[in-house]
Amino acid sequence: MAQSWKEAKEIAEARGFEHVYHDYDDGTYGACRATDRQGTFSCGAFSEHRCIHMLSSLSAEEMEEKERTFLEEHPEWLSG
DSSP states (O other), rough: SSSHHHHHHHHHHHHHHSSEEEEEEEEEEEEEEEOOOEEEETTTTEEOOOEEEEESSSSSHHHHHHHHHHHOOOOGGOOO
């Protein structure tokens, strides 16, 4: 797990992952394959987390800007 888009991008580059994400339910950032889903298992059921995914080819600054723009345009998403 990472604490920023920059750290998540470094993980993605080191492991060859296509995506980085900000997990709003865990409060962390990470890197993953394009087909991976983030979430938790509880009592045998998977609960998907609210995450913003970005292509790892973007710069950390581009990721921060895209996230900021998305949240400004969709404030209801955070209450979801």
